[in-house]
Amino acid sequence: xxxxxxxxxxxGIALSPQNLLMALFGVVLGVAIGAMPxxxxxxxxxxxxxxxxxVPPTSxxxxxxxxxxxxxxxxxxxxxxxxxPGASTAVATTFDGYPLARKGKAAxxxxxxxxxxxxxxxxxxxxxxxxxxxxxxxxxxxxxxxEFAVVLLAYATxxxxxGESPLKTIxxxxxxxxxxxxxxDIVSGSPRLIFGGITGFYHGIxxxxxxxxxxxxxxxxxxxxxxxxxxxxYQAKLGVQEIVSTLKNLTKCTPTIARGxxxxxxxxxxxxxxxxxxxxxxxSIAKRFAKNPEEFGKGxxxxxxxxxxxxxAASTGSMLxxxxxxxxxxxxxxxxxxxxxVWGLVPGPRLFVENAEFVWxxxxxxxxxxxxxxxxxxxxxxxxxxxxxxxxxxxxxxxLVVCAVGGFSPTQDMFDVYLMFIxxxxxxxxxxxxxxxxxMVLALVLGGLxxxxxxxxxxxSHGSPGIFFDFAGHPIAAALMMVSAVLFILPLIPMIxxxxxxxxGTSA
Amino acid sequence: xxxxxxxxxxxxxFVSLGVAWKATELPVxxxxxxxxxxxxxxxxxxxxxxxxxxxxxxxxxxxxxxxESDTAGAGVFMSREGLGDLMRVGLPGMIMILLIGVIxxxxxxxxxxxxxxxLVGGHNLKTSLGVSIGVPVVVYYIFEKFLIxxxxxxxxxxxxxxx
Numbered sequence: 001x002x003x004x005x006x007x008x009x010x011x012g013i014a015l016s017p018q019n020l021l022m023a024l025f026g027v028v029l030g031v032a033i034g035a036m037p038x039x040x041x042x043x044x045x046x047x048x049x050x051x052x053x054x055v056p057p058t059s060x061x062x063x064x065x066x067x068x069x070x071x072x073x074x075x076x077x078x079x080x081x082x083x084x085p086g087a088s089t090a091v092a093t094t095f096d097g098y099p100l101a102r103k104g105k106a107a108x109x110x111x112x113x114x115x116x117x118x119x120x121x122x123x124x125x126x127x128x129x130x131x132x133x134x135x136x137x138x139x140x141x142x143x144x145x146x147e148f149a150v151v152l153l154a155y156a157t158x159x160x161x162x163g164e165s166p167l168k169t170i171x172x173x174x175x176x177x178x179x180x181x182x183x184x185d186i187v188s189g190s191p192r193l194i195f196g197g198i199t200g201f202y203h204g205i206x207x208x209x210x211x212x213x214x215x216x217x218x219x220x221x222x223x224x225x226x227x228x229x230x231x232x233x234y235q236a237k238l239g240v241q242e243i244v245s246t247l248k249n250l251t252k253c254t255p256t257i258a259r260g261x262x263x264x265x266x267x268x269x270x271x272x273x274x275x276x277x278x279x280x281x282x283x284s285i286a287k288r289f290a291k292n293p294e295e296f297g298k299g300x301x302x303x304x305x306x307x308x309x310x311x312x313a314a315s316t317g318s319m320l321x322x323x324x325x326x327x328x329x330x331x332x333x334x335x336x337x338x339x340x341x342v343w344g345l346v347p348g349p350r351l352f353v354e355n356a357e358f359v360w361x362x363x364x365x366x367x368x369x370x371x372x373x374x375x376x377x378x379x380x381x382x383x384x385x386x387x388x389x390x391x392x393x394x395x396x397x398x399x400l401v402v403c404a405v406g407g408f409s410p411t412q413d414m415f416d417v418y419l420m421f422i423x424x425x426x427x428x429x430x431x432x433x434x435x436x437x438x439x440m441v442l443a444l445v446l447g448g449l450x451x452x453x454x455x456x457x458x459x460x461s462h463g464s465p466g467i468f469f470d471f472a473g474h475p476i477a478a479a480l481m482m483v484s485a486v487l488f489i490l491p492l493i494p495m496i497x498x499x500x501x502x503x504x505g506t507s508a
Numbered sequence: 509x510x511x512x513x514x515x516x517x518x519x520x521x522f523v524s525l526g527v528a529w530k531a532t533e534l535p536v537x538x539x540x541x542x543x544x545x546x547x548x549x550x551x552x553x554x555x556x557x558x559x560x561x562x563x564x565x566x567x568x569x570x571x572x573x574x575x576e577s578d579t580a581g582a583g584v585f586m587s588r589e590g591l592g593d594l595m596r597v598g599l600p601g602m603i604m605i606l607l608i609g610v611i612x613x614x615x616x617x618x619x620x621x622x623x624x625x626x627l628v629g630g631h632n633l634k635t636s637l638g639v640s641i642g643v644p645v646v647v648y649y650i651f652e653k654f655l656i657x658x659x660x661x662x663x664x665x666x667x668x669x670x671x
Binding site: 051053165170171175177178181185187190193195217220224225226391397398400402404405408409412414418421429432433454455458459462463 | 509512513516520524527530531533534538539540541542543544545546547549550553554556557560561563564567585586587590591593594597598601602604605608609613617620621623624625628629630631635639643644647650651656657658659660
């Protein structure tokens with residue numbers, strides 16, 4: 001019952017005019033950004049984060065969460081109408097969404113996507129409301145060794161789910177960590193890695209500079225090189241009639257949506273898994289359970305409903321470990337986690353006690369943002385279709401300018417803008433060479449915490465790393481370390497195996 | 509593509525070795541009673557990066573012995589047209605960034621957007637002028653007036669405080 005009381009308290013905060021406006025603003029921007037090809041929730045949150053520094057943290061997180069949410073809806077729009085996934089989370093939506101649009105059923109697909117997203121989102125918010133407090137309470141018992149083990153687990157899961165090459169995932173993670181050590185040594189206070197006293201390095205490398213560089217500038221470079229050839233487009237008609245008839249058809253998708261939502265929530269909760277894998281898993285499970293699996297890929301409504309409910313559920317799920325443990329469940333929440341630090345909030349169990357307004361205000365706003373998003377997503381479709389027609393030659397320069405401004409505002413230092421541009425170029429090259437970028441951002445965000453907990457633990461143990469494997473003294477830490485070790489080693493096994501095969505292949 | 513992969517791996521090895529060398533300015537070992545020194549993490553991390561980058565390089569060299577076409581590393585890193593498109597916007601973008609500190613973010617952005625729309629995108633004069641003036645004006649109102657975050661204005665500073 002305490003939870004219900006807190007929830008009403010949160011809804012009260014979320015319903016204040018300013019927060020309501022932030023949510024609406026965020027949802028509209030999120031849907032728009034999600035619908036733009038190449039830009040997803042990470043890009044939106046990273047690029048727009050600097051403008052939240054002027055409002056209180058609660059309003060700011062409501063804004064960011066609304067963008068995150070809106071982008072999940074928006075991604076489906078371009079997937080269905082243009083066959084260009086608006087974001088990686090909506091790739092699975094193209095499988096059946098676009099065939100439906102080609103059959104002239106774009107409206108059905110769009111409404112299904114919106115409604116499935118709504119149900120997925122709402123179910124997982126309810127789960128979030130009830131799961132978050134106990135998890136936070138559990139984490140209250142964590143000391144530096146446990147915290148370090150949890151952080152390591154986050155890196156391990158990113159390594160396990162990274163791109164084609166596990167080696168490159170490891171490099172990306174270590175690069176991010178290395179960047180986090182630039183600035184001041186936290187224990188001795190002496191400047192570190194400032195390369196002969198470059199002033200801009202004294203305050204460290206702000207994660208936003210990297211995030212905007214990679215997800216803003218780098219992404220634009222990538223799309224510019226790909227070239228924006230206009231694809232064939234289909235007009236999406238959408239009236240009240242279409243909406244009602246689709247809603248009637250939707251009942252047969254109910255089991256799919258229920259499964260997808262639960263799956264999405266739990267996958268989203270896992271560190272680093274996030275909405276993209278959740279949507280793919282949900283799609284394949286829906287296909288396996290379907291009575292008509294042969295229709296999948298040719299325009300099955302379930303094929304649209306499954307990934308869409310899962311990606312929304314996952315986006316809520318991924319906020320759970322971010323708030324309770326300080327471990328982001330997805331690249332977007334990694335950026336949001338960085339924002340928490342900027343606002344001076346410490347994620348983790350104490351957040352629920354000391355910043356109850358923040359936590360419950362966010363929870364309350366999730367319910368509201370979700371409702372707003374479904375309305376915006378359905379009724380603003382014509383506007384978004386118009387926006388999608390905006391050529392890259394207009395969008396690209398505007399986004400570059402916004403990136404420059406966004407890179408400047410957190411630290412008010414032109415050095416960071418130059419650095420951001422360099423990161424953009426490096427990020428672009430890395431992306432082309434299959435270096436995963438999310439682990440780098442995650443490592444930079446978590447780097448400070450990693451080093452602090454590691455060195456605190458080592459001070460506790462008088463310099464012995466045995467503290468992390470002490471099953472008697474720190475059972476949780478030791479168990480988590482074991483899980484991390486397994487996750488680190490797993491992706492390397494097929495690589496070694498492949499290596500052997502390739503060697504025997506050449507000798508034969 | 510494979511060549512680019514190797515160049516980046518070699519670059520990473522050199523850069524990280526350089527960083528490792530810089531990291532030795534602080535103690536890199538484990539100090540008695542204090543735990544790891546300030547240079548510990550950056551030093552071992554950069555050595556780690558160098559080692560893994562070396563593995564990537566070796567992997568790439570070994571895979572070259574196999575049929576080139578079936579490896580993931582095959583294909584061109586960048587097509588000529590792609591590079592052209594990128595340079596037509598990327599280089600001016602860089603100039604735009606460098607000009608921010610000289611002629612203010614607003615004029616620099618306006619020039620850059622106008623260039624991209626009118627000269628690269630081939631949009632008409634009305635659209636080009638509209639967007640290139642509209643965007644800086646919106647940015648000005650959001651940042652300077654609403655958020656009260658002053659953006660760099662360079663030598664154009666006086667233009668913003670004439671009244």
